[in-house]
Amino acid sequence: MQQARPPTRLPGLLLGLGLGGFIDGIVIHQLFQWHHMVSDTGDHPVTTLAGLETNTFADGLFHVLSWVLVVAGTAAMVASWQQGRLAPTWRFQIGLLLAGWGAFNLVEGIIDHQVLGVHHVRDDLGGPLSWDLGFLALGAVLVLGGALLHRAGAKILSRNR
Numbered sequence: 001m002q003q004a005r006p007p008t009r010l011p012g013l014l015l016g017l018g019l020g021g022f023i024d025g026i027v028i029h030q031l032f033q034w035h036h037m038v039s040d041t042g043d044h045p046v047t048t049l050a051g052l053e054t055n056t057f058a059d060g061l062f063h064v065l066s067w068v069l070v071v072a073g074t075a076a077m078v079a080s081w082q083q084g085r086l087a088p089t090w091r092f093q094i095g096l097l098l099a100g101w102g103a104f105n106l107v108e109g110i111i112d113h114q115v116l117g118v119h120h121v122r123d124d125l126g127g128p129l130s131w132d133l134g135f136l137a138l139g140a141v142l143v144l145g146g147a148l149l150h151r152a153g154a155k156i157l158s159r160n161r
Contacts, residue, residue, distance in 0.1 A: 005083070005084075005085055006085070007080070007085050007086060007087035007092065007157065008076070008080045008085045008086070008087075009096055009150075010073075010076045010080070011073050011074075011076040011077035011080055011086070011093075011096075012073070012092075012093050012094075012095070012096025012097050012099075012100060012150075013073075013096050013097075013099065013100040013103070014069050014070075014072050014073030014076055014100065015069075015070060015073035015074070015077070015096075015097050015100060016073075016096060016097040016098060016099060016100015016101040016102075016103070016104065016146070017069045017073075017100045017101070017103060017104045018066045018067070018068070018069030018070035018071075018072075018073055018100075019066075019070065019097065019100075019101060020100060020101035020102070020103075020104030020105060021062065021063070021065065021066030021069065021104055021108075022063070022066045022067075022070070023101070024104070024105075024108065025059060025062055025063050025066060028121070029059050029062075030059070034121060034122045034124070035119040035120060035121065035122065035123065036052075036055030036056065036058065036059050036119065037055060037058035037059050037061070037062050037112075037118065037119060038054065038055055038058045038118050038119065039051075039055050039118075039119045039123070040117060040118055040119045040120055040123060041117075041118055087153065087154075087157055088157075089153040089156050089157060090153070091149050091150065091152045091153030091156065092150055092153030092154055092156075092157060093153070094146075094149060094153075095145075095146045095147065095148070095149030095150025095151070095152070095153055096146065096150050097146070098142050098143075098145055098146030098149065099142065099143050099146030099147050099150060100146070101139075101142050101146070102138075102139045102140065102141070102142025102143035102144075102145075102146055103139070103143060104139070105135055105136065105138055105139025105142065106136060106139040106140065106143065109132060109135045109136045109139055110136070113132045113135070114132065120132050121134070121135045
């Protein structure tokens with residue numbers, strides 16, 4: 001008798017990364033207009049038409065990357081389902097999605113905000129570091145909460161096997 005392979009985590013993490021990117025891009029870049037992808041470089045100020053065009057293009061490339069992650073997560077989900085490796089509990093999947101979103105915030109917050117300095121969460125109110133740290137804290141809470149939810153879902157699965 002062949003032992004069942006454990007459920008895969010990849011689809012939930014990829015979907016979380018991609019959806020985290022979409023939430024950041026749509027809510028912060030487009031709806032709130034707090035920043036754009038390269039708005040803090042000094043070379044492309046959003047106060048000029050040319051700067052706004054460059055930032056909008058960079059935001060579009062960012063959305064393409066987010067879309068690729070969501071498509072990859074969806075493809076991985078379908079493949080996992082076909083292999084019988086897609087966990088049937090919501091806690092397992094939503095936990096991974098939240099952890100992926102949090103991982104997106106942590107990576108984007110460290111690389112774009114701190115290392116490269118291409119933008120900050122908010123520059124218009126002064127004290128951008130406090131907003132950046134809040135963004136990182138949100139990412140950490142999402143990773144931790146997602147991991148706890150995922151672990152609860154995994155325990156349910158192990159009891160049912």
